[in-house]
Amino acid sequence: MRWLYSLLWWLALPLVLARLWLRGRREPGYRRHWGERLGVYGAAVPDAGAPVLWVHAVSVGETRAAEPLVDALLAAYPHGRVVLTHMTPTGRETGRTLFAKHGTRLLQAYLPYDTGLMVASFIRHFTPSICILMETEVWPNLIAVCGQRGVPVLLANARLSERSLAKAQRLGTLIREAAQGITLVAAQTAADAARARTLGVPRVEVTGSIKFDVVVPPAALAVGASLRAAIGARPVLLCASTRDGEEAPILEAFRRARAALPAKTLLLIVPRHPQRFDDVEKLIGWQGLNVQRRSTLDTAAPLASHIDVVLGDSMGEMFAYYDVCDVAFVGGSLLPLGGQNLIEPAALGKPVLIGPHTFNFELVTEDAVAAGGALRVADAPALMAEAARLLHDQQARNAIGAHALAFANQHRGATARTLALLSSLLKR
Template identity: 65%
Template structure:
């Protein structure tokens, strides 16, 4: 596929793309807002400050961008950040994370990658540099950046073996995009080798900026408040299942009901996608388990009298980690690729993962090798290992200390990335 065919396919698919956007808005109204931005017909305008564009497609990339955005604003005090997204949950996460920066961080949806739209978007905002987070390779955006003289950085870059195969199937369009990167700051040696094999000319291993994320004190305070509501008059063991995906919750709930677990143990279940909160609540209730919902707890709430607490809120993952005793990182019991385990390790929590972690393979394997995480084969093994940790305070403390050490040992990627970006401007 070349870029002309790629662009043609985008235009042919546009009615279906917009229809799907409207359809998704039934459950998530944010998809029906800011359509002018998605078509490069509106949104914020270029201000007097020089603009640094950072594209963070959804929640995970937006949270990962936090230390980088903060460092960029510090390095260029006269600039602003244009933070772009593709999902309303990513946009909401960015609004919460960066509200304290005021007008120095503005947000918009990145237009669809048709060529004309992305070129118009860049002319409107005139970014000094375009920074794409992790895996966000948009051929027409990259081509438009080249034509307008905007350096392109792929930051915190990762590429799994599965994604590499898809990239090679894309042919010329992906090879052209890879060759056009001014700089690739890769998470690991393996990521760097895979990205370079697509033709990227300037690939440097910097590590993952996610290790540089600092748990915000308000989130820790909220976690302590939530834990007090869970414990009530007597401490209850808490097993968190974080960022779970479709199909996993049913497996976990059934295993939890079968398991020999500590008395009073609470299952804290946090689905990754907010549109599934009600669906997961129904799964809990269909099994006759007592359910409490985070969204229904106010500041004056008493003790939580439930078997399962549903984390149906946005932007509180650090609070959930702070409130738990050990955590499973979702998306790994089924072949979905897993999620980021670094935040849990940064809070010194023992981590459990399934066998399917190909999206975060190196970090997960390193955590397992360091004793910060344990890999399990299925839901029953997951719950059995969680029950063991919940009973054994000493084992949990040792594993938690190893998790903290693992997180601390890999910090520094943000500074290395910003130094590389600074070199682009002499």
């Protein structure tokens, strides 16, 4: 099956590159560093005689999730270096912003496409001591080549929903062989661990979610403070990480709920994918709402009073947006898209609203709801009704926010548990 999989990769490569070029029309980053995607990395990396720790974080979410682990790795191995790989330009840019503080101790590159030759070229170039895949990334050839070259593979912060398990099982021996080649899975929950064992992973441990260990950057709080100063005392409802198909009903519900919401309530909407910023701005205009883009907002001056919606069209400022808001809705959950993680607003003590579709983060969402730190809403009108209730009731907001913060603090420690497992792999 893996030979057939590899053949399909080579046959599809012209189409893959053509798609990359087309995506580059809207996101120029897709037209850069093509050599890296094909396993070509230029001059060899100087051998400093210290471990090279390879961390793969496919895009923005995984890169942000990897932050506590990357920081801990570089602290635990003071002479080591991290090679951080991505698949998307937004993930790479997020990594550049988050880890600039580490200087030359952290290198970034694109992960090569999953053919044996390209992966082998990557490993020869960087000579990693370990491969750490974040969350859900399982690449059959990558895992096989790592096994051939004695590079242990750790799937860290692993999550595997029932839906993802069903898809994996349909791929048969290809995924089973890849799963059996993973040295260790560090799962977020016992349910994730049980599903990983079903695929045949030889060793699975439950470590919890690394995302609970994230430290809010002081710089993000400073940006949040400047945004809040520009917004003033207006109530702020944040709709974060929204996906295609969610913004239209949210904006319509917001327009219809204006009378029920506190006067001058500001909607702050942050699409998950930057290529959609312009489209969402048009949707806002079609609802007859006045919009201000974050990229053109002068925080040294008050936000114009006629602005109804601020469009968060910046990268790397999600913590600042959460800091600004009074109530936070976490997107990807109004439609059957699986939802996004609610840990960041919880870590800032914000009352969280979440839609009905959270299968990608089911247990953490259910636990947050049970802890009183999050509330489910059925649809966009219900979202606005619940937001109106909370924005009118500061005592209720404070209580839910306090429960959210306690929930986040209670689940810290996954990074240390993962690091202990990783140390045993490196020693071996």
